[in-house]
Amino acid sequence: MNVTATLFGQMITFVIFVWFIKAYLWEPLTKAMEDRTNKIAEGLAAAEKGQQKILEANEEYTLKIDEAKSKANNIISEAEQKSKSIIEDARLSAKEEALKIAKSSTQQLEQEINAARESLKKDIAELSIICAEKVISKEIDKKVHDNIIDEVINK
Amino acid sequence: MTQGPATDNPVGYISHHLQPLQAGSGFWQFNIDTIFFSALLALIVMVISYRVGKSIQAGAPSGTQNVLETLIEFVNGLVKEAFPKPNKIVGPLGLTIFIWVFLMNAMDLIPVDLLPKAADLMGIHYLKVVPTTDPHTTFAMSLMIFALCIYYNIKIKGGLGYMKSFLVHPFGIWLAPINFILTMVEELAKPLSLALRLFGNMFTGELVFLLIALLPWYLIPIPGSLWAIFHILVITLQAFIFMVLTIMYISLASEESH
Numbered sequence: 001m002n003v004t005a006t007l008f009g010q011m012i013t014f015v016i017f018v019w020f021i022k023a024y025l026w027e028p029l030t031k032a033m034e035d036r037t038n039k040i041a042e043g044l045a046a047a048e049k050g051q052q053k054i055l056e057a058n059e060e061y062t063l064k065i066d067e068a069k070s071k072a073n074n075i076i077s078e079a080e081q082k083s084k085s086i087i088e089d090a091r092l093s094a095k096e097e098a099l100k101i102a103k104s105s106t107q108q109l110e111q112e113i114n115a116a117r118e119s120l121k122k123d124i125a126e127l128s129i130i131c132a133e134k135v136i137s138k139e140i141d142k143k144v145h146d147n148i149i150d151e152v153i154n155k
Numbered sequence: 156m157t158q159g160p161a162t163d164n165p166v167g168y169i170s171h172h173l174q175p176l177q178a179g180s181g182f183w184q185f186n187i188d189t190i191f192f193s194a195l196l197a198l199i200v201m202v203i204s205y206r207v208g209k210s211i212q213a214g215a216p217s218g219t220q221n222v223l224e225t226l227i228e229f230v231n232g233l234v235k236e237a238f239p240k241p242n243k244i245v246g247p248l249g250l251t252i253f254i255w256v257f258l259m260n261a262m263d264l265i266p267v268d269l270l271p272k273a274a275d276l277m278g279i280h281y282l283k284v285v286p287t288t289d290p291h292t293t294f295a296m297s298l299m300i301f302a303l304c305i306y307y308n309i310k311i312k313g314g315l316g317y318m319k320s321f322l323v324h325p326f327g328i329w330l331a332p333i334n335f336i337l338t339m340v341e342e343l344a345k346p347l348s349l350a351l352r353l354f355g356n357m358f359t360g361e362l363v364f365l366l367i368a369l370l371p372w373y374l375i376p377i378p379g380s381l382w383a384i385f386h387i388l389v390i391t392l393q394a395f396i397f398m399v400l401t402i403m404y405i406s407l408a409s410e411e412s413h
Contacts, residue, residue, distance in 0.1 A: 002181075002182075002184070003182065004181075004182055004183070004184040004185075004186075004291065005179065005182060005183050005184060005185055006184060006185055006186040006189060006190060006289070006291040007291045007294060007295050007298075008295075009185070009190050009295075010189070010190065010193060010286075010291050010292050010295030010296070011295040011298065011299055013190070013193060013194050013197055013295075014251075014255075014295055014296055014299055015299065016197075017197045017200075017201065017251050017255060018244075018247060018248050018251045020201050020204070020205075021200070021201070021204055021247050021250060021251045021254075022243075022244070022247035022248075022251075024201075024204055024205050024208040024209075025204035025205075025207065025208045025223065025247075025250075026227065026246060026247035026250060027247075028208045028211055029207070029208065029211060029220070029223060029224060029227055030227060030231070030246070032211045032212075032213045032216075033224060033227070033228070035213055036213055036214070039213075
């Protein structure tokens with residue numbers, strides 16, 4: 001083979017070809033591929049992060065639920081205690097009231113009994129006076145009369 | 156130009172097929188067919204890559220872009236294996252060599268008489284369609300690679316360091332003359348073997364196709380198709396070897412001094 005123009009022509013073609021491929025295919029395409037790789041990596045990282053977040057949220061959620069449950073339990077037991085104490089109080093006050101009412105009613109009863117007794121005494125006295133008047137008006141028998149009076153007085 | 160059956164004059168047939176279409180003489184000898192076909196293939200590849208490069212789909216590539224991305228990935232893998240430091244030129248260089256050499260070699264698979272016959276009908280009497288069977292093409296590439304090797308040697312090792320590597324490698328400074336001869340031979344053998352390997356393979360491949368074409372027509376299909384199938388392997392392999400050796404040579408050249 002001689003050194004000819006063909007050799008140099010081929011060299012020039014070669015150089016142009018390599019330059020062209022480098023400028024118009026290799027560089028933009030490798031850049032695009034790199035970008036894609038980065039994007040995919042970013043996407044995967046974001047997905048991982050999201051997964052992590054979901055886990056965290058889940059944990060937080062169960063924690064909160066537990067907290068709420070225990071709170072609710074507390075409230076319920078507190079309410080029970082309160083209701084018990086209220087019932088107890090009510091019972092005590094009712095007892096007191098009942099006692100009071102009973103006392104006052106017995107007092108009243110006694111008063112009424114006393115009053116009844118007084119009026120009965122009065123009635124009896126009046127009755128006896130009426131009896132006496134009747135007897136006196138019918139017959140005045142001294143003896144009998146005296147006897148009766150004695151009897152009354154003795155009584 | 157009237158021709159009898161090819162078998163009448165086998166030597167004439169073969170030498171006719173191996174005669175390039177030439178213009179000029181001496182230094183100004185142009186092998187028009189070589190230049191034309193290699194430039195045509197390069198142009199086709201350039202147009203395709205220009206189109207792909209203009210309309211890159213970053214998200215979900217398809218079609219040609221996929222093929223080219225696969226090729227780039229493949230070449231980049233080889234480059235990254237060979238180069239510790241990133242190198243801007245060797246990737247596109249390797250890709251271009253692989254595509255170009257492959258396509259030029261693939262011209263071999265077009266039936267040997269088809270294009271020359273067509274050209275003959277148009278009044279062109281000589282045509283060699285496979286540019287890599289012309290040593291001008293293979294040497295053009297290997298010499299450019301050689302120049303690139305020297306460039307990287309001087310860039311990385313410095314002018315003096317490069318000189319020194321000729322003198323002290325491989326036997327130490329006391330055997331400098333022998334070292335110089337050995338290293339010189341080693342360095343010069345690189346582009347020479349690179350060019351001649353490709354040229355030799357493609358030339359003999361073409362020759363075997365021509366010999367098969369000389370068989371009686373009823374015998375041609377079996378050896379012809381077998382050789383063509385085998386040749387698919389050869390052309391791919393030669394393109395691959397050329398690319399890998401290019402990458403290796405440049406990576407050796409851009410190593411720090413031994």
